[in-house]
Amino acid sequence: MGICLVLLGYLVGYVLFPGTTSIEGEPLPGGLSGGGMSGVFIALAIWGILSIISLTSGSKIMLSVSNAKKVTPDVHPQLFNVVEEMKIAANLSKMPDVYIINSEAPNAFATGRSPENSAIAVTAGLLARLNRDELQGVIAHEMSHIVNRDIRFMTFAGIMLGSIILISQVFLRGMFFSSAGRYRSSGSSGGGQGQIIVMILAVVLAILVPILARLLYFSISRKREYLADASGVRLSRYPEGLASALEKISNTKVNLESANQVTAPMYIINPLKKKEKKISNLSSTHPPITERIRILRAMQHGANYSNYQQAYSAVKGGGTVIPKSGMAETEEIGIRSASERKVAAKKTKSTQREMGDIMMAVNEYSFIPCTCGVKLKIPPTYKKKSVSCPRCGRKHDV
Secondary structure, rough: OHHHHHHHHHHHHHHHHHOOOOEEEEHHHHHOOHHHHHHHHHHHHHHHHHHHHHHHHHHHHHHHHOOOOEEEOOOOHHHHHHHHHHHHHHHOOOOOEEEEEOOOOOOOEEEEEEEOOOEEEHHHHHHHOOOOOHHHHHHHHHHHHHHOOOHHHHHHHHHHHHHHHHHHHHHHHHHEEEOOOOHHHHOOOHHHHHHHHHHHHHHHHHHHHHHHHHHHHHHHHHHHHHHHHHHHHHHHHHHHHHHHHHHHHHHHOOOOOOOOOOOHHEOOOOOOOOOOOOOOOOOOOOOOOOHHHHHHHOOOOOOOHHHHHHHHHHHHHOOOOOHHHOOOOOOOOOOOOOOOOOOOOHHHHHHHHHHHHHHHOOOOOOEEEEOOOEEEEOOOOOOOOOOOOOOOOOEEEO
């Protein structure tokens, strides 16, 4: 992607400044164009500025556009307990901040430029639908993104992709709306044919390079999802937890309204696709869900990286997804048993009630249990000092 950015910047600069062959009167080595080198400098400057903005404010922007609210352990004690468990398993020095998104669609993502400055966000729908083992699998997956520096890595790659698209669009629109009179006049003085060829090449590359860069970005994203699955299983030591969670998330029909094309790659499952294709196509940011689940359930003999690689090769018919550093791991990590017995799936009414309670807790509602069995839900705007139970009439202090 870096080569794509530099090549596009050079050709665009060469076309926009065709007569420039030196910088400050000094000829460039190797016959390089001064205009082309100026284009490279501008392209790298655009990428650098956007990267700084993204790394300093990207997490806040991501959490804000996702309508995620920072919560305390009182809102959902089990969530904090699981996050703390995975923080210890991952050997992180600081626990990530915890956010909840008020949406019925089950999903989750992690953000932050470093493990010391990170956050995990989950939806109310995820908390209401998953049991503890499944929630642990999802949190372990997101914790792995933090430990593996995927967020920073994908931020740099995403900003590079955005810079390529921005330069390409500005150049193509400029070529379309301008008469290119200056270019033709400079070309008529000699060497015009060569410059026209370079201009055509620059236009072709301005169309093709963003496509190539986008495919590279998608490929990187898919590989990091596989690696996060492998790392997550290593932390939780229970592949079925993550597999079952992915199954439940993918089967939901509810759409995550706050997600968009920019934020979608950050989630554990693409929130914009109703159905995952069985075969991963070049334009997908996530591997097929059915494939990820099959790999996890093929892990029968251990939960380390080599066990995941064996399962990956068996399901995919070959290929490598774990880097050499992971394959060099010699520690045997066994698969633990389920932490709680299998229970029947929650009924729709029960799930809806639990989601509603979580959303109210996020919005700072107070809950007062009455002795008659009614749970009173008091909004933060309620100003009176007491409230009466609608069933038995008993008064409660607020």
